[in-house]
Amino acid sequence: MDLNATIIGQSIAMIVFVWFCMKYIWPPLMDAIEERQTQIADGLAAGEEGKIKLDNANVESKKILDDARKQATSILDQANARANEIVADGKQDGQTEREQQLSLAKSDIEQETNKARDELRGQVSELAIASAEKILNREINKQDHADILDALVKKI
Numbered sequence: 446m447d448l449n450a451t452i453i454g455q456s457i458a459m460i461v462f463v464w465f466c467m468k469y470i471w472p473p474l475m476d477a478i479e480e481r482q483t484q485i486a487d488g489l490a491a492g493e494e495g496k497i498k499l500d501n502a503n504v505e506s507k508k509i510l511d512d513a514r515k516q517a518t519s520i521l522d523q524a525n526a527r528a529n530e531i532v533a534d535g536k537q538d539g540q541t542e543r544e545q546q547l548s549l550a551k552s553d554i555e556q557e558t559n560k561a562r563d564e565l566r567g568q569v570s571e572l573a574i575a576s577a578e579k580i581l582n583r584e585i586n587k588q589d590h591a592d593i594l595d596a597l598v599k600k601i
Contacts, residue, residue: 572597572600573597576593576594576597579593
């Protein structure tokens with residue numbers, strides 16, 4: 446193998462080219478590659494952080510939904526309890542009203558009964574007085590006395 450000037454010239458040109466590339470072209474390429482690697486790493490980190498935040502948000506939303514369900518259940522229970530309370534109060538008021546009306550009706554019946562008794566007593570006393578007058582006005586014998594009493598009993 447012969448070393449001639451062409452091979453030496455090509456070697457020197459290659460060395461100059463490599464030096465020039467390493468001095469002026471290689472650093473911007475390496476900076477661009479490193480910047481791109483940094484951006485990719487930041488993007489991956491942001492993606493992971495976003496995934497963690499999404500998981501936390503899902504857990505938090507489940508907690509909020511559970512709390513809302515519990516609160517809704519509590520409100521429904523309170524509403525049902527209040528409705529039952531209102532129904533019980535209504536029943537109690539109805540019972541009280543019924544008892545008052547029953548008491549008034551009994552009182553009215555008792556007054557009417559007493560009034561009827563008083564009227565009946567008055568009529569009986571009038572009949573007794575009328576019968577006594579008839580007995581006294583007539584001659585007393587057993588047959589007339591029995592007839593008057595029978596008539597009195599029929600009227601009563």
